[in-house]
Amino acid sequence: MKVSLNWLKDFVAVEASPESLAERLTFAGLEVEGVTRIGSDFKDIVVGEVLSVNPHPNADRLTLCDVATGRETVRVVCGAPNVHAGDKVPFAAIGAVLPNGMKIKSAKIRGEASFGMLCAEDELGLSEDHAGLMQLPRDIPAGTPLVDVVGGPDAVLTIEVTPNRPDCLSILGIAREVAALYGLRLNLPSIQFPETDPSAEGLKVAVEDAEGCPRYTARILKGVTIAPSPLAMRLRLTRCGIRPINNIVDITNYVMLECGQPLHAFDLTLLKESHIVVRRARPNETMATLDAVERKLTPDMLVIADAQSPVAIAGVMGGVQSGILDTTRDVVLESACFKPALIRKTSKTLGLSTESSYRFERGVDIRGVDWASRRATALMVAHAGATVAKGVLDCFPVEPEERSIVCRFDRVRDLLGIDIKNAEITSLFEALALTVVDCDKKSCTVKAPTFRPDLEAEVDLIEEVARMHGLDKIPAAAPHSRFVQGVNDAFIRATITCRDALVGLGLTEIMNYSLVSEKLLVLCDAARTGQRIAIPRPISADQAILRDALLPQMIETLGRNRSRQIAEAAFFEIGRVFFRNDQKAYTEEEHVAIGLMGPAGRTGFEKRSATAEADSFLWLKGILEALCRKLFIRVDERPAGRDQPSGLAFQELTEADPPPALYDLGCFEKSRCTVITLDGISCGVVGLVRETLRREWRLAEPVAVLEMRLAPLLERVTTVPAAERLPVYPSVARDMALRVNNRIRHGDIVSAIWKIAPKELTTVELFDIFTSNEIGIGFKSMAYSLTYRSGDRTLTDDEVNRLHESIKDRLRSEMSVEIREG
């Protein structure tokens, strides 16, 4: 809402500076978003009459104008396109200072002397308009000080009016607040006008939908002359953001800005049978609105119709067919009240929001309907030469009751935490024009006027006290700890532990949007389209689907970083994914994803050597293992005991037994990924990004990623570890080197060892792996260090050798491995 301060001063004689008023209003709940200074006292600027316009000899776009200034005639070089002899325009004499600080001096422009300046509106600080010279009414004598024509300095306050205060969508409403804040009297403008026969009864008004239109008034004004409205009115409208059209339309808008009541003017002769019906639109009815758009109407829309067809969409916009024309003589002035929800729905359906619909949606003052009609009528008499037919057609079947609200003084003090006297409370109410009808020591009863629909209950009155008394007067209580029965937030706290652990492992946290493009998801995994949740009417194709996995954006993020010359990155994201479950119900779930690119994890000069597939994969696997350890999940190559959870394990991905369709398998190279299981339940996938996908982002080197459900990871996070007695007897280590076929994996060997392990075997550690000519093609050498220890004595060399040899023997006989000796 834009409010001209000069206009506001017509209603309340406030003396404060615009800035101080803005501050006061802001702290009373009417947030002033900006103050724009308009105009000045226009010293040395007068109305000039352009006597003649001649071409400039040296410039096509300039003209030489002779201008009568009231005292003399001067030559001015002018650059405006719209200058004509006979125009009355603002003339700034030599010595004048424009509001933008520019000082007018005599000057030579392209060789021609110029003694002053003809001004456009923006140069005068009146508006942003720089299309041409400001054209003033021609009947104003040359030499009249401009300030007498356009008024002195003004300021426009841009106020954010919250939806609960429709009354403040008007100068009057703001003036009421100002009056209350500054203890001033409200001045209402005149609504007096003469009436003449015949009466307005010649028009017939029927309200068919009294619920949708609880009040409808119509006045008839005859013999109007359509013309531009007075300059002062046009300036005010422009300042408040409304384009002037003609005197009748301008007056309806002017009064709407003044009191918040939208008005509409029809051409009486264009209303068939002088009939007005307020009804629902009929099926398949259409109407061209004033913006020249043919609108399809539906029966849940309220229209104003004549005997035949709709002439306006009630409360939203008038129709072309019955609008005010230059030839209009007789006018029907409508001032009505429509049901907010109905107008809102119509406006939404049509995608058409107007100053009028905006106000009706929020609610206009049903008691103010006739005041607005009278005010507009008085202005039309004064500025359009109207004569007013006697009386008003006022369909107002049910007079609304004023709400009575009881306010308990102690409740005010308790809720706000302030000490305020009863009398102070009631005087704040009275300043706001709320009548205190009853008052005792404990409470008072207040009548809420119809222009304050937001006042419904006691707490609404308490809010009035808070904002009028001042929020700054409410003390900030010393914060105190208060422990109440808490909600179960173990999961959220565990997530923090998990994040910290990942950061501790050297990963950087990223955060991606929940809405992604279908293209990206399909690129990564085309097989899962059916389970994804699409956004109806998305803002853009980039934000069309709720992500059902974190990996696509993880890979995209790595790619984006790569394109910025970042060769190395180790990222993780913890976030929600969304999908339809087997029953098609929307499901959301917390996931964690990790992505490694380049020599992440390596130090120093190691970074220079090329990253092999296995390096990336194993580094990521190590991160997962470390994370699991940190979260008390068992990580051990040794098979779990009977009462032990199996913890972290990896399961080959087989076509026959694919994991639940929870993961973006499409992102992975088929033979380079494995399913992550926790305690035997599959909950994620880890592996290398398939090459065809990497290429989309020019990622040349291997990229290792994983995605898994977060919840299973966090199950044991609150475990309190039990201290175990440290071993008393020393351990003994023995190495063995195996020559094995490449097909045999480390996991096969370790599990074979553990399967046959004596109880003294405590650890098995791979410490070397290599291939060479000596080992032979298709074979590798794997060296293990085995540690033995007894819980009850020191093992002798002979004992250990025997144990070690027995393991070697069994490996030799049970697996096709060769033990390399020496």
Add this chain to the structure above:
Amino acid sequence: MKAADILALKESALGEARTAGTAEALEQVRIKYLGRKGLLPEIMKGLKDADVSERPAMGRYANELKQELAALLETRRAAVATASADAATEAFDPTLPGRWRALGARHPISRIIEDAIRIFDNLGFTVADGPDIETEYHNFDALNTPAGHPSRDTQDTFWLESGQLLRTQTSPVQIRVMESRPPPVRIIAPGRCYRRDTTDATHSANFHQIEGLYVDKCVSMADLKGDITCFARRMMGADVKVRFRPHFFPFTEPSVEYDFSCHVCGGKGCRVCKQSGWIEISGAGMVNPKVFAKVGYDPEAVTGYAFGMGVERIAMIRYGIHDIRLLYDNDKRFLEQLAQ
């Protein structure tokens, strides 16, 4: 063997000891002459067979050889040790780059959420959570924002085919918590919210809020001011001031918006705060009795405050980030800058 031979041997031994440049070479010299099977023990062994007249001189010379060589070896050894230590010192270059594993970094948004959890933890708040895909009831109706309420306009909503929606605020968590338990309630609820905003420097279709709710006997607006001010000082620094302006939200009454004094200029006015000295943070207020009625709390028995705060906004002002998109761009260099 003559005494003169021993003198010659002594010369060659001392000569070798003088030229030996390493500890190993010195040891070789020692072994050659003084070792168990060395030349000197050989001489001593042969002494009994030598000419009697030569014997005293030979004995004396042999002893001299032994002592002088031992002494020289000792000096040389020390000298060589010093020299090699000097060489090692020369080779040791402490200015080489350090070796270290990459440090991870928290995302500023999760960092701020966690800081807030910690701050409110001290005040006795626990952390509540709710779904991103919400019902219309929890997101709007129960929060006194029925269909047709103009407040819905300011929160342009992503509606889903099912009639559910992506929550436009974290406030539905208030409802879920109050539905599930009797008062008192003291929670914060961080989470992701969604609005149909076209992405630009200050808007993002998804963003994060932290909701706070305290319901108990006799909770007042003074408590709200106190707790928010406490939060502001711990999050932004001890000098931060907080101011409250009346506002409107359907689910609180009275409602306020609150601002923090600008941390960049300390309230004097600068580019960041658009010369006002203040930065708008978010909204708060006293829980509307209509909301209590929806969740079955007796509005006469309890009062409460609720607040919301925009996490991105706090991150942007705390770290001086001018474009919200940077928070979702995930440039490693950007994220590492903010690592704490």
